[in-house]
Structures are given as C-alpha cells and as structure tokens.
Amino acid sequence: MTESKSIPIGGRSGECPFGPAPELYEAQKDDELHRVKVPSPLLGEFEAVVVTRYEDVKAALGNEQVRMGGSMPYQAGNLLSYDGADHTRLRRMLTGSFTTKRARELRPTIESIVESALDALEETGRGSDLVRVFSRPIPTQVICALLGVSYEDREEFQCRTEIMLNFEVSREEQMAEAAEMEAYLAGLVARQRERPGDNVLGNLVRDRGDEVTDSELVGIANMLLIAGHETVANTLSASVALLLRNPGQLAVVRDDPSAIEGAVEELLRYVAPATILPRQTAEDVRVRDQEIEEGQLILASVLAANREGEDLDRLDVRRPPQRHLTFGYGPHQCLGQQLARMELRVALPALLNRFPQLRLAVGEEELSYRTGALVFGVNALPVTW
C-alpha cells in the first residue's frame, strides 16, 4: 500500500473549494490504495485507507464486512451507531416514512416552509445572509414537521439547532445546547407516546410502540435532526453559490421545471456535502485486488468518486443523468434522500423566481467555505437582488 501524506478531513482543494484536494486525485490515479493521515478537530490525527475510485467506493460501502464499527461515536437510536441485524431492525422501522410517496405528500408542506423562508429573506432585506435566513431554516422546519414539533415550539427549536450545530461556539456551549435539545426531544417523545400524531415519531409509536424504547426514539429524532439539517442546508447554500457564478445554468434551474430533477442530481453530484464517509473493517477485506486488514479505518471519498470520468469537474445542470455516490451506498445509504431531493427541487427554483435578479452582495473572493468541516458548504452567503 502506498504511504501518503496528510490530507485534511474535508479533503477539498485550496484553489477551488468545490474540487477535491490534489492528494485525492493522486490517490485516484494510483492503482494502489493510499493510506493517509487525517488531522481531525474531533478525533485527533488518525490513519485510514482512502478509497477514491467510483467502483472501489461502491465495493467498499457495499461490502458486508465494511461497517460503521468504531468510526463514529455511539448514540442510541442513531442508525450510524449500528451494523448488521441491529441496524436493519432499526432502519426498517423508518424506511416506510421516507418513501418517494411520502416525499411527494410532503411537497405542499415543503412549499409552504420555503415561502416563509423567502418572506423572511425579503423582510431582512438586501444584504441578508442566505445561509442563516434561507438555507438553514428550511430543513429545520421540515424536520419539525417530520417529528411533530408544535408550531409554538418551532422558533425555539430553530435557535437550539443553530447553536447545537454551530462549530464556532465553544464545545461547552455546544454540548450544553445538545443536552437541552435532548431534554426537549425526550418531552416530544413523551407527548407522542401519550397521543401519537401523524409524523415519524407518532407513526413509530403507533405501529411499533412496544418494539422501540424511549431512548431509541429520542436518538432517532436527534439523528434526523443532525442528518437532515447540515446536509440539506449546505447543499442549498453551495448550490446557490455555484449557480450565481454560472448564470446560464441558474436560468435553467429558475425557468425550466422539466429540467429541475436532472439539475438537482447534478448539483448533488457536484457539491457532495458529505465529502468523506468513514468506515471500519470487521474482517480482512479485499477492494479490487487489494487487502485491507481487519480493524482498519476506511475513508470513502464521495467527492473524488463523483468526479471520476471525462469532464466531471465541471458543473452542467443539463448533463444527461450521471451516476453519483453523494447519498452513499450500501446499508447506510441516506435514508432521507428522496426528501432531500424534494427540498432542493422546491427551494431552488422558488428562490430564483422570487428574486430573479439575485446576486452576491459581496465579492466572490470574500466567500469562505467550510473546507475543514465534516459537511461541506459555505459559511455565509450575503445576497442582494
């Protein structure tokens, strides 16, 4: 195995933050899998085998012996904390709530949430930060709807989420907020136990109330909040940033409803917010013709895999359907992907139609990107119209 240098966990290029770090392209060209050192703010420095080719990432993520293992901290009810039969049990309780049909049924709710965000943007006025006023509230409110958070509680829920997921506040503050959120969710679960509503938690209580514990329900709610917020919010912001610098493509997204599905897939491919998916081998495994020993950490580079091929470093919303691994692959593939697609398909054209003259309120060089974070995006996006 080729010994390689250190790559930052975000794995993005210094020159163009949307692109993969050069180390990832080098690894992709090499037939041999690279072992890398990864400095991580949360985990300290660790060593992992990085997988960058499309077929290799698929093979690794689809391999039964490639698991979450110890690659992430444990949290009851969070699907990423489980493997094998335990994982399947929990996941199967949720898949019925995340079908394509459910995403379609939620469309009117999403549309109304998007309209409110657009109203808020108009109210805060020219120069507003799209990230704070538009991109973050939309997925948060969708999750509120999914979890049955009452209307009175939604604003508070929003604020808590902001602080909880803000890596710029102190760790103590973050943890304090996370503890308060957990207490809130425990209350929410208790209310759903008493009177199950028509939402993910309520449906679980109603259909499988005696199979699932309260602590699992709280964990599920927390997971949906974390998994469904950062990813969608950052894809929204990054997509707007990309479209603003590609006005021809922006016009497609704004004006052509028949093109939106393909455009969203291309944006998902290109942005790849969950840049790197960590795993751990439960046994010795082979990827292509190479052995990875048991217990080894693996980093699957979704970003690099999505770029493997002719002309794929370019955004093109008119591109014929191009495969991508943005939602991962294998048993842990994104549960909420149909919902995520629906949110993007609704929010992006709505924004661009409400503000047809949308543009950056600052110079492009002033934008700062979350290249060091686990979920990539832009820190702030001041816009005007």
Add this chain to the structure above:
Amino acid sequence: MRIEVDETRCEAIGNCAAAAPAVFDQNDDDGTVVLLAASPPEDERDQVGQAVRRCPTSAITLHEDAR
C-alpha cells in the same frame, strides 16, 4: 419485457418508484418495492430502464421475454 425484482436486495430507497411510478411502488409499511406490473407496456421502457440503472442495490432485472 418482463421485470424481475430481488426483494432480498431491496433497501427501500425508492428510486424505482420515482423513475417509473406506474410500474413500481413502495410498501407503506417498510418502503420495500411493490411491483405493480411485471410485464408493463412498451411505452414504459425508458422509465423502467431508469429504474434499473438507479436501483442502488441492483435489485431489478429486465428480461426481454414475456414469460
């Protein structure tokens, strides 16, 4: 054309139901695939092709026979 679905592979992602809603649905209970039409009409061919390609676990096979 004839469609074969391997239910043991189905992970309930739902790309098939999105691509070809006249041919595939998802079960309300756990979202796994429901084949609505094993031998759909020719005008569904494009949609079925998309469903086959977009299934993340390769659970759908398209046979060119009417058996």
